Amino acid sequence: MKYGYFDDAAREYVITRPDTPLPWINYIGCEGYFGILSATAGGYSYYKDARLRRITRGRYNNVPMDFGGRYIYVRDNANGSFFSPSWMPVRGKLDAYECRHGMGYSIISGKKDGIAASTRYFVPMGENLEIWDLTVTNERSEAADLSIFSVAEFCLWDAQDDATNFQRNFSTGQVEVDDEVIYHKTEYRERRNHFAFFSCSEKLEGFDTQRENFLGAWRGWEDPKAVVDGKSDNSIAYGWQPVASNHVKLSLKPGETRRITFVLGYHENPKTEKFDPPDSQTLNKKYVKKTIAKFRDHGAVDAAFAGLKANWDTLLGKIQVKTPDIHTDRMVNVWNAYQCMATFNMSRSASTFESGIGRGLGFRDSNQDLLGFVHMVPERARERILDIAATQFASGGAYHQYQPMTKKGNNDIGGGFNDDPHWLVIGVAQYLKETGDYSILDEQVPFDTTPGTEVPLYEHLRRSLQYALDNIGPHGLPLIGQADWNDCLNLNCFSDEPGQSFQCLKGATDGKTAESVFIAGLMVLSSRELAGIAKEHGKPEDEEFYLSTSQKMDATVRQHGWDGEWFLRAYDANGHKIGSKENDEGKIFIEPQGFCVIAGIGIEDGLARKALDSVNTHLATKHGIVLQQPAYTHYYIELGEISSYPPGYKENAGIFCHNNPWVIIAETMLGNGDQAHDYYTRICPSAREEISDLHKTEPYVFSQMIAGRDAPSHGEAKNSWLTGTAAWTFFAATAYILGIRAEYDGLRVSPVIPKAWEGFSASRTYSGVVYDITVKRAGPGNSVLLVADGKPVVGTVVPLPRDGRKAVKVEAVLS
Numbered sequence: 001m002k003y004g005y006f007d008d009a010a011r012e013y014v015i016t017r018p019d020t021p022l023p024w025i026n027y028i029g030c031e032g033y034f035g036i037l038s039a040t041a042g043g044y045s046y047y048k049d050a051r052l053r054r055i056t057r058g059r060y061n062n063v064p065m066d067f068g069g070r071y072i073y074v075r076d077n078a079n080g081s082f083f084s085p086s087w088m089p090v091r092g093k094l095d096a097y098e099c100r101h102g103m104g105y106s107i108i109s110g111k112k113d114g115i116a117a118s119t120r121y122f123v124p125m126g127e128n129l130e131i132w133d134l135t136v137t138n139e140r141s142e143a144a145d146l147s148i149f150s151v152a153e154f155c156l157w158d159a160q161d162d163a164t165n166f167q168r169n170f171s172t173g174q175v176e177v178d179d180e181v182i183y184h185k186t187e188y189r190e191r192r193n194h195f196a197f198f199s200c201s202e203k204l205e206g207f208d209t210q211r212e213n214f215l216g217a218w219r220g221w222e223d224p225k226a227v228v229d230g231k232s233d234n235s236i237a238y239g240w241q242p243v244a245s246n247h248v249k250l251s252l253k254p255g256e257t258r259r260i261t262f263v264l265g266y267h268e269n270p271k272t273e274k275f276d277p278p279d280s281q282t283l284n285k286k287y288v289k290k291t292i293a294k295f296r297d298h299g300a301v302d303a304a305f306a307g308l309k310a311n312w313d314t315l316l317g318k319i320q321v322k323t324p325d326i327h328t329d330r331m332v333n334v335w336n337a338y339q340c341m342a343t344f345n346m347s348r349s350a351s352t353f354e355s356g357i358g359r360g361l362g363f364r365d366s367n368q369d370l371l372g373f374v375h376m377v378p379e380r381a382r383e384r385i386l387d388i389a390a391t392q393f394a395s396g397g398a399y400h401q402y403q404p405m406t407k408k409g410n411n412d413i414g415g416g417f418n419d420d421p422h423w424l425v426i427g428v429a430q431y432l433k434e435t436g437d438y439s440i441l442d443e444q445v446p447f448d449t450t451p452g453t454e455v456p457l458y459e460h461l462r463r464s465l466q467y468a469l470d471n472i473g474p475h476g477l478p479l480i481g482q483a484d485w486n487d488c489l490n491l492n493c494f495s496d497e498p499g500q501s502f503q504c505l506k507g508a509t510d511g512k513t514a515e516s517v518f519i520a521g522l523m524v525l526s527s528r529e530l531a532g533i534a535k536e537h538g539k540p541e542d543e544e545f546y547l548s549t550s551q552k553m554d555a556t557v558r559q560h561g562w563d564g565e566w567f568l569r570a571y572d573a574n575g576h577k578i579g580s581k582e583n584d585e586g587k588i589f590i591e592p593q594g595f596c597v598i599a600g601i602g603i604e605d606g607l608a609r610k611a612l613d614s615v616n617t618h619l620a621t622k623h624g625i626v627l628q629q630p631a632y633t634h635y636y637i638e639l640g641e642i643s644s645y646p647p648g649y650k651e652n653a654g655i656f657c658h659n660n661p662w663v664i665i666a667e668t669m670l671g672n673g674d675q676a677h678d679y680y681t682r683i684c685p686s687a688r689e690e691i692s693d694l695h696k697t698e699p700y701v702f703s704q705m706i707a708g709r710d711a712p713s714h715g716e717a718k719n720s721w722l723t724g725t726a727a728w729t730f731f732a733a734t735a736y737i738l739g740i741r742a743e744y745d746g747l748r749v750s751p752v753i754p755k756a757w758e759g760f761s762a763s764r765t766y767s768g769v770v771y772d773i774t775v776k777r778a779g780p781g782n783s784v785l786l787v788a789d790g791k792p793v794v795g796t797v798v799p800l801p802r803d804g805r806k807a808v809k810v811e812a813v814l815s
């Protein structure tokens with residue numbers, strides 16, 4: 001069953017009923033000001049850091065789950081009845097409801113008794129504020145006398161503290177109301193120089209800034225006293241719970257439409273200009289007053305919305321395709337690219353499943369995310385790479401996470417996740433292939449963000465590999481450390497106390513035995529990529545060294561990492577095999593099959609084919625490929641968190657979507673476009689739209705996990721939006737199935753598409769040149785004949801035009 005539909009031309013998903021199986025969210029903001037926005041106007045906003053600069057409140061473990069947000073109430077003053085056009089929080093029966101989630105905006109509309117109200121929510125480019133652009137129409141044949149109430153609940157900035165430290169919080173809240181604008185300034189008197197404001201384009205009838213005055217004692221958001229009475233209390237918060245609520249009266253003639261704009265914004269004053277006058281305690285509002293005045297004008301609001309649209313047109317315009325498959329088209333052209341920007345902006349911090357008070361930016365996550373957005377915002381990818389590299393240690397090891405506000409490594413988690421350094425090499429290689437900006441290799445970057453330790457970025461990459469070479473185990477394979485890509489395979493921790501970290505417990509072993517075949521595969525690839533970088537950087541000796549490093553590890557994997565039918569997963573701290581036919585449970589894992597083949601191991605001698613056939617036999621289900629089989633039925637202390645999950649969930653035999661695209665890419669490398677696209681379709685949210693009741697998460701974005709076959713809820717997705725799945729599926733679909741990928745010497749066009757496809761077309765901007773590509777099938781295979789601007793091309797890479805032309809026409813024939 002479906003809860004809406006794709007409006008492909010408008011680049012919107014249209015939700016047609018509010019009771020979706022889970023909150024179906026969107027994000028507003030893509031620079032510094034961000035918000036989560038559900039289809040029923042739920043969610044919260046923050047500036048840059050979802051924990052430390054939370055502007056509005058989110059509640060955890062709420063019932064219903066999605067409660068609290070950017071609410072509007074429409075009251076009929078003739079009889080006192082009222083409704084919320086977003087259904088929540090009033091939840092009364094509406095005569096019509098619709099939510100259009102678009103690129104950086106959502107439009108939520110509801111109708112009741114002939115009054116239609118629609119709110120367009122968005123964050124203008126270049127501004128630290130969100131706009132609630134409300135339109136109210138009287139569709140009755142007689143005049144309507146209405147009251148509009150808006151409300152948002154402020155968070156006292158530190159979201160963790162806000163949700164726990166009540167003995168202090170109930171006494172710190174402060175606001176000012178000036179010229180009908182509400183200013184939230186808790187803690188501004190002392191250590192903060194930032195505040196929030198809430199303004200309205202229309203003359204107010206009243207306002208409230210103290211939550212309980214608005215709601216009334218013992219009442220909830222569904223029937224606030226102010227709305228029931230049709231009258232605000234003009235309350236000034238002093239401690240307790242500051243909110244921003246406006247009351248506007250509207251008299252609408254039959255057929256008349258009126259527009260009201262509310263603005264919720266954030267501002268930081270210079271430390272020396274906090275107060276106005278300087279010796280007072282009154283907020284200096286000088287800098288925001290202009291902004292507030294600007295958006296009281298509807299023309300400015302429309303211009304800002306047009307600017308947002310233009311921004312997304314530019315970003316999405318970098319890759320546009322037309323294939324025989326609607327799901328591929330809408331994911332590649334719109335939603336998957338959009339999700340890649342969300343993972344770039346949000347990392348793993350704020351979603352329905354990430355509270356915004358947990359993790360910082362992951363070293364491995366951010367490097368992989370880059371694969372999905374570097375073609376859209378290369379300059380921001382550059383900045384991100386330099387930030388990440390600055391958290392590396394001089395040993396080449398790395399902090400597992402760093403904090404976005406301070407950009408410093410997170411000491412609670414520390415380092416020792418031995419796959420981490422390799423991802424930096426892979427991220428940088430992709431950046432270089434996309435941009436040709438070799439100057440980044442000479443950028444001076446510190447270790448552990450310590451001034452004075454700077455070395456060129458290129459040296460960081462060398463240390464990444466040196467760290468791997470310094471951490472080799474008894475079989476010549478890389479030592480796993482705290483964990484590799486699979487955070488939950490913890491072979492050195494032996495955690496046995498509730499609450500202990502599964503990953504960070506040190507001392508149970510000396511760490512010198514447990515090895516990872518997955519990291520080995522990753523290292524075969526990363527050292528080959530580093531060899532490629534060395535070549536471009538004019539370091540032939542390095543190139544040779546890393547090529548031989550790659551070949552040696554390839555040989556070691558064949559010798560000690562092959563189990564007969566598939567690649568082994570690891571050796572544990574006792575030197576026992578994991579992911580082997582010798583095991584009772586966890587005999588075969590997906591990660592080494594996908595990644596060893598991506599690295600090219602066993603392609604020539606058939607091991608790769610065998611490994612992927614084993615994936616198909618043992619791991620593939622109709623809802624995607626599970627992580628391992630058989631699932632662990634009890635806790636194995638020597639394996640760690642993986643065996644803590646019930647069978648079929650998360651790393652314990654869930655369909656962990658992130659690594660499905662590795663198998664997809666691997667299948668294309670073996671020339672199997674049918675299998676690759678089939679696997680793609682199984683986890684593709686758009687292709688799963690019809691089973692929304694089972695799938696449960698948004699049909700427009702990938703989820704981290706779909707329950708595996710061992711779970712009673714097989715096929716049910718969780719943890720949508722913020723997952724490495726976004727970047728990897730985008731990369732798999734565009735660069736490997738459609739086969740259009742950036743290389744050092746040009747743009748490769750080497751599709752491995754399903755046999756039934758007669759071809760496809762694509763437009764791909766690469767290094768500022770627009771490649772207009774048409775692919776036609778003349779035979780069932782994957783051999784490509786390329787013609788660029790009428791001239792035959794040798795091989796499958798179309799070089800950049802030497803004469804500065806900004807467009808190239810490519811015709812490809814497959815046979």
Ligand code: GLC
Binds near residue numbers: 348362485704
């Ligand atoms: C989560 C983490 C990622 C990890 C994966 C598998 O998605 O963010 O770093 O690789 O889980 O454990």
Ligand code: GLC
Binds near residue numbers: 488650651
């Ligand atoms: C848990 C999750 C895993 C995630 C990790 C992040 O272990 O199962 O997916 O990567 O937390 O810390």
